[in-house]
Amino acid sequence: MKLFRNLLVAFAMFFAFNTVQAQSVAHIDSEKLLMSMPETKAMETELKKVQQTYADEYNGQATALQAKLKKYDAEAPTQTDAKNEERRLEVQQLQQKIQKYGQTAEQEIQKKRFDLLKPIVEKAQKAVQDVAKSKGVKYVFDSSPGKGLIVFEGEDLMPAVKSKLGIQ
DSSP, X not given: OHHHXXXXXXXXXXXXXXXXXXXXEEEEOHHHXXXXXXXXXXHHHHHHHXXXXXXXXXXXXXXXXXXXHHHHXXXXXXXXXXXXXXXXXXXXXXXXHHHHHHHHHHHHHHHXXXXXXXXHXXXXXXHHHHHHHHHTEXXXXXXXXXXXXXXXXXXXXXXXXXXXXXXX
């Protein structure tokens, strides 16, 4: 019985050791990978164009408001109190409209960024999965700063993934 138990323990240890060896570990800096992809550079260029379009419209509205304020301030002494109050409310509404436009523009830019980034991230993840599978890697950690990986002793998949994506 004791021999059987010892054999069972030895077999369990052997099996556990082989399992641990089979479950190889690697790492990749996902942020660096994404930044090196040409798709990311194209995305940034497109986002800059969108941001500039929104900024131009916002600045145009703000300039028009400033001109109106200047005009109303100059005409205020010659207007009735009722007219000045009406103009004050008009200016408040325009300020709120411009503020809302700025918030909406920011939301639209964030949505555009997400929509453009999603297929890039999916492509990178697929490449990492394919390379990991071809190398027999069971676990891949993200070694980007702040992702929690402290030791980078495992295999770095960056060169193989870049090669798979055709990145120099």
